[in-house]
Amino acid sequence: MHFSQFFRLADVMARMALRADATKFFLGYIWWVIEPLLYVAVLYVVFSVILSNRQPDFLFFLMVGKFAYTWFAKSVIQASNSIVAGKGLIGKVNVPKTLFPLASVQEGLYKQVAVFSLLFAVLIYGGYQVTVTWVYVLPVILVNYIMILACAYLGATLVCIVRDFAPLISLGMIFLMFSSGIFWDARDLGDPDKTALLLAVNPLAFIFDAYRQALMYATPPDMLHLFAIGAVFAGLLGIMVLIMRRASQYLALRALTE
Amino acid sequence: MNAVDHKLMMELRDVSLTFHSGRKSYDHGKHHVLHELSLKVYEGETLGIIGRNGVGKTTMLRIMAGILAPNSGQVIIAPGKSASLLTLGLGFKPELSGRDNALLAAMLQGSTHGEAEVFLEEIKAFSELEDSFELPVKNYSAGMRARLGFTTALMTHVDILLIDEVLGVGDAHFRGKAQAALRERITSDQTVVFVSHMADQVKAMCDRVIWLEHGKIAMEGEADKVVDAYQDEITAARKQGALERRDKDKPTKSAP
Numbered sequence: 157m158h159f160s161q162f163f164r165l166a167d168v169m170a171r172m173a174l175r176a177d178a179t180k181f182f183l184g185y186i187w188w189v190i191e192p193l194l195y196v197a198v199l200y201v202v203f204s205v206i207l208s209n210r211q212p213d214f215l216f217f218l219m220v221g222k223f224a225y226t227w228f229a230k231s232v233i234q235a236s237n238s239i240v241a242g243k244g245l246i247g248k249v250n251v252p253k254t255l256f257p258l259a260s261v262q263e264g265l266y267k268q269v270a271v272f273s274l275l276f277a278v279l280i281y282g283g284y285q286v287t288v289t290w291v292y293v294l295p296v297i298l299v300n301y302i303m304i305l306a307c308a309y310l311g312a313t314l315v316c317i318v319r320d321f322a323p324l325i326s327l328g329m330i331f332l333m334f335s336s337g338i339f340w341d342a343r344d345l346g347d348p349d350k351t352a353l354l355l356a357v358n359p360l361a362f363i364f365d366a367y368r369q370a371l372m373y374a375t376p377p378d379m380l381h382l383f384a385i386g387a388v389f390a391g392l393l394g395i396m397v398l399i400m401r402r403a404s405q406y407l408a409l410r411a412l413t414e
Numbered sequence: 415m416n417a418v419d420h421k422l423m424m425e426l427r428d429v430s431l432t433f434h435s436g437r438k439s440y441d442h443g444k445h446h447v448l449h450e451l452s453l454k455v456y457e458g459e460t461l462g463i464i465g466r467n468g469v470g471k472t473t474m475l476r477i478m479a480g481i482l483a484p485n486s487g488q489v490i491i492a493p494g495k496s497a498s499l500l501t502l503g504l505g506f507k508p509e510l511s512g513r514d515n516a517l518l519a520a521m522l523q524g525s526t527h528g529e530a531e532v533f534l535e536e537i538k539a540f541s542e543l544e545d546s547f548e549l550p551v552k553n554y555s556a557g558m559r560a561r562l563g564f565t566t567a568l569m570t571h572v573d574i575l576l577i578d579e580v581l582g583v584g585d586a587h588f589r590g591k592a593q594a595a596l597r598e599r600i601t602s603d604q605t606v607v608f609v610s611h612m613a614d615q616v617k618a619m620c621d622r623v624i625w626l627e628h629g630k631i632a633m634e635g636e637a638d639k640v641v642d643a644y645q646d647e648i649t650a651a652r653k654q655g656a657l658e659r660r661d662k663d664k665p666t667k668s669a670p
Contacts, residue, residue: 168518176508179509248499249481249498249522250498405480408476413434413435413445
């Protein structure tokens with residue numbers, strides 16, 4: 157299958173899945189933005205009302221981190237189960253197995269366009285100036301997307317081979333939610349060394365911080381660090397594509413017989 | 415048809431497949447599905463595969479389609495040729511319209527988006543779904559679904575068409591039309607591998623038949639001979655089974 161045809165097929169699969177999903181609910185496509193807003197509302201109640209967080213811009217701070225995290229976590233979890241979920245198709249047509257996680261990731265990407273649009277609107281409405289540093293959000297989004305795709309391919313392969321990886325991946329996402337600075341500030345740990353260590357070892361924490369630096373604090377992110385994260389995950393993605401291509405029939409057998 | 419005159423399209427050479435099924439499945443453990451199976455498929459012929467349930471017919475077709483790879487042995491396909499399964503209702507989503515589903519199915523079968531768009535009008539016309547083609551598939555009757563499934567499947571354009579029992583589709587009127595279309599496809603120059611346990615269909619459509627038993631070829635040759643031998647065996651096995659059951663039901667002396 158030619159690459160453009162392959163990509164178009166993943167795109168059509170993603171759009172069809174979104175359309176099918178939207179028809180299931182009364183509110184349809186509006187859920188794309190209601191759901192992340194509800195998540196933010198829940199965290200806001202817990203941290204601002206119950207735990208009395210005094211950070212002045214906490215709601216916006218929370219929104220930036222939570223929206224980016226939800227994009228990552230939901231895409232990776234859904235994509236991890238995508239090969240197994242596609243076994244009906246896999247038993248009938250010889251398609252590249254990379255198609256299934258890619259379609260899941262595209263589904264998440266199209267939803268995220270709406271979510272980020274909402275985020276930018278809320279930030280502007282909330283009094284944040286659109287500065288030149290907002291442009292830095294584009295490479296951050298690109299690196300974030302590459303991370304999602306690489307993790308999606310890895311997760312989908314692992315779950316297809318041994319189903320027990322699925323609950324581990326979900327658990328891993330909860331760990332990342334608590335350890336990546338979504339409702340606390342990675343720069344406010346009271347110890348600059350600790351902050352540096354966290355941003356160095358947890359790429360998600362760096363990405364969430366980079367979104368905030370660019371959008372809220374008019375500061376360009378550390379581009380070298382961003383590039384390094386992008387390169388590592390692009391490398392992982394390349395390796396996963398090679399593995400999944402070579403092991404295509406093995407993955408089909410695992411999907412069909414496990 | 416004399417197969418020897420024809421070009422070889424595909425060859426399976428000593429193909430074996432064994433797999434371990436998971437603990438969750440009812441028959442977990444090691445499965446030997448195919449044992450050193452060798453066969454040839456020639457250009458333009460219709461090769462029938464018969465055998466009981468579970469002898470590896472579907473697995474063999476999946477290996478031919480490139481979906482699965484054998485543990486040992488070789489699958490050789492003529493250069494530039496492709497093989498795929500004729501599949502009904504590929505990836506159908508009930509919430510989507512017949513048109514959307516047909517588009518997706520055509521693309522999954524290897525069409526580009528542009529080619530698929532062209533097929534859509536053909537699919538709409540052949541399936542006789544008319545305005546329902548634009549409605550969600552969940553509102554379709556079983557007959558309408560079958561029409562859509564069969565028609566999208568028929569749009570598969572490959573060199574070797576692999577068919578896994580699909581002929582009993584839809585209402586009587588459409589079934590006649592579907593069978594005629596499929597027969598036309600099969601009797602044309604299309605190379606076909608046709609799996610079925612309906613003896614009459616196999617006799618009527620196939621030039622050559624292979625009888626599979628326990629993942630091996632039990633018999634191979636002219637359609638009539640092989641199908642008759644297979645039916646004799648099945649009848650004999652049924653009689654044997656009935657006898658054994660009768661013996662079991664007889665009252666036995668209780669152990670001391």
